[in-house]
Amino acid sequence: MTNFFPFSILSIGHDFKKGPMKNGCRKWCIYFFYHICCSFYLFIAGCSTTLKHVEVDYSEYLGEHYKEYAKKIKRASTIVCNHVSWLDSVVLIKEIRPAFAPSAEFKNVPLLGALIDAIDSIYIPRGGTEEKKAQALAAIRDRQELIEETGTYSPFLIFAEGGTSNGTGIMKFKKGAFFAEKTIKPMFLKYKCHTVSPAFDVMEFLPLVILHLSWACYQCEVVMMPDFQPNDYLFETHKDKGTERWEVLAWAVREAIMKQGDFEACDLPLRQKM
Numbered sequence: 001m002t003n004f005f006p007f008s009i010l011s012i013g014h015d016f017k018k019g020p021m022k023n024g025c026r027k028w029c030i031y032f033f034y035h036i037c038c039s040f041y042l043f044i045a046g047c048s049t050t051l052k053h054v055e056v057d058y059s060e061y062l063g064e065h066y067k068e069y070a071k072k073i074k075r076a077s078t079i080v081c082n083h084v085s086w087l088d089s090v091v092l093i094k095e096i097r098p099a100f101a102p103s104a105e106f107k108n109v110p111l112l113g114a115l116i117d118a119i120d121s122i123y124i125p126r127g128g129t130e131e132k133k134a135q136a137l138a139a140i141r142d143r144q145e146l147i148e149e150t151g152t153y154s155p156f157l158i159f160a161e162g163g164t165s166n167g168t169g170i171m172k173f174k175k176g177a178f179f180a181e182k183t184i185k186p187m188f189l190k191y192k193c194h195t196v197s198p199a200f201d202v203m204e205f206l207p208l209v210i211l212h213l214s215w216a217c218y219q220c221e222v223v224m225m226p227d228f229q230p231n232d233y234l235f236e237t238h239k240d241k242g243t244e245r246w247e248v249l250a251w252a253v254r255e256a257i258m259k260q261g262d263f264e265a266c267d268l269p270l271r272q273k274m
Contacts, residue, residue, distance in 0.1 A: 030118045031097050038094040047087070051095045051222045056260055058226070061252040063233035074151025076185040076227045077144035080177050080253055082263070083159035084167040087220075088189055093119070095222045098157035101140060101176065120154045124176070141180040148182060155185065160250065167191055169266025170258055173250040181245060186225040186253050188261040193218040225260060228253055 042049060058066060079098055081088070092098060099120035116123075122143060124136045140156070147153050160173035167190075177184065230249045241251040258265065 027118075034093055034118065035097070038090045041090055042094060045087075047091070047218055047220055049091050049095055049220045049222060051224065053224045054260065056225050056256060058228060058256065061234055061238065061256065062229070062231055063237070066229070066231060066233070069231065070227075070229050071183075073148045073183055075147060076155055076183040077147035078177050078182055079155050079157040079185045079187055080160045080173070080257075081157060081186075082167075082170050082188045082257065082261075083161050083164050084189055084191060085164060088159070091189065091220050091222065092157060096157075096224075097154060099143075099154040101156060101158050122156075137176060137179055140176055141182075144180050144182045160253075165266055169264040170254055170261075171266050173254050175246055175250075178246040178249045178253070181230050181249060183227050183229040184249070184253050185227050186257050186260075188223050188225075188257050188263070190221040190223065190261060191218055192221070223261065225256065228256065 079096075081092070089100065097119065099122070100116060101122050101124045102116055104123040120143075122136075122139050124140075140158075143153070143156060147155055156177075158177040160177045161171040162174040163171065165171055170188075230252075234252060235245050235248055238248050238252065242248045257263065
């Protein structure tokens with residue numbers, strides 16, 4: 001774990017290797033501290049954020065009576081969101097305080113590593129052996145079940161595209177968020193930029209940060225959609241959308257986000273397009 005003084009003080013007595021910190025005063029203080037840090041950065045970067053909840057009819061995917069037959073859970077375990085830039089995480093910590101599933105390489109990044117530990121995240125190895133991939137999927141499934149059963153931990157936010165786009169399209173979703181067939185809360189980010197877009201992350205990190213702080217003035221709208229709970233209707237009616245059940249669920253969630261956010265289908269990340 002990356003040591004960072006305020007976080008180290010607030011986490012005294014808790015072993016993160018044994019599990020995430022439950023909701024309570026200490027966890028609230030940790031979130032409050034990082035909320036202030038993220039808000040300050042967004043302020044000096046000239047980025048204003050708004051959070052909006054919208055109603056969406058999922059009957060096209062889940063059937064006409066999907067609300068009547070939905071299972072009772074404490075809370076949706078997984079939030080699936082489009083991914084435009086590293087700035088997304090700053091915006092989302094400020095607005096909804098989720099847990100993340102970042103690459104293991106972020107664990108030793110100063111300040112950021114401490115934040116990732118503090119908000120119940122699980123490090124996911126990128127690439128590697130099939131055994132490591134299976135371990136990562138199992139870790140995600142176990143956390144999803146824990147959240148749905150207890151409701152005492154932060155929901156998982158997964159950038160299911162596995163990379164960043166240019167903010168106008170959404171790439172095909174990867175397996176991690178969907179293979180356990182748990183309840184998904186779809187959401188999306190919309191940036192309105194006149195100068196430097198956060199999607200310019202083909203640039204080196206430091207020059208992009210300098211441009212954000214010195215030039216950009218933009219808005220980010222965070223849009224939360226209702227819970228999407230997969231059912232038999234989805235897997236039977238739309239089984240042609242994938243060879244495996246998780247692919248059908250991923251397709252439906254992606255389609256719902258694209259329609260609500262007016263996104264295009266995109267199969268290449270921005271770095272490959274450039």
